[in-house]
Amino acid sequence: MAHRLRPVGLDFVETAPVRLVFAREISAAPGPVFRALAEDVPGWTTWFSAVTFARPIGEGAGREIRLRGGTRFVETVLAAERPEVYAYRVDVTNAPGARAMVEEWRLAPAGAGTRVRWTFAVDGTAPFRFVLNRARPGLGRAFRSAVTSLDRRLTRP
Numbered sequence: 001m002a003h004r005l006r007p008v009g010l011d012f013v014e015t016a017p018v019r020l021v022f023a024r025e026i027s028a029a030p031g032p033v034f035r036a037l038a039e040d041v042p043g044w045t046t047w048f049s050a051v052t053f054a055r056p057i058g059e060g061a062g063r064e065i066r067l068r069g070g071t072r073f074v075e076t077v078l079a080a081e082r083p084e085v086y087a088y089r090v091d092v093t094n095a096p097g098a099r100a101m102v103e104e105w106r107l108a109p110a111g112a113g114t115r116v117r118w119t120f121a122v123d124g125t126a127p128f129r130f131v132l133n134r135a136r137p138g139l140g141r142a143f144r145s146a147v148t149s150l151d152r153r154l155t156r157p
Contacts, residue, residue: 003092006123012089017129020119020139021120024144025116026148027112029109032154033114038080046149051065051068063088073101079104100123118143
């Protein structure tokens with residue numbers, strides 16, 4: 001059953017009870033990476049294997065996302081500052097125990113490529129936080145795989 005989460009701002013990325021941060025350097029330049037994140041929401045299904053459905057809503061002010069396994073999110077975009085940051089808050093989800101969630105993608109030049117940093121900031125019930133902390137290695141693998149796939153997609157001749 002879907003439920004509404006607590007509305008939080010971008011500052012939640014720094015203050016959340018659980019913060020999972022992953023980073024990787026890729027060869028694609030920041031501009032194309034930002035466009036893939038913020039402007040081609042349906043394209044997420046081609047490079048982020050956990051995402052089975054993605055569409056912008058509210059003229060790009062939000063997103064509807066579905067993940068493998070059935071988790072669903074309705075999100076509000078909090079920041080879309082080209083080409084450095086793309087962040088969104090989860091407003092509604094069917095994930096049990098979640099209370100507040102923000103995801104932030106920070107992009108920084110790294111030589112001719114980009115350093116991509118993904119912060120997954122959450123609050124929830126004690127069991128939810130415990131499970132999420134235990135899921136850190138799997139989320140890290142999913143991030144690395146997704147960013148590698150995105151890099152291949154963006155740098156393919």
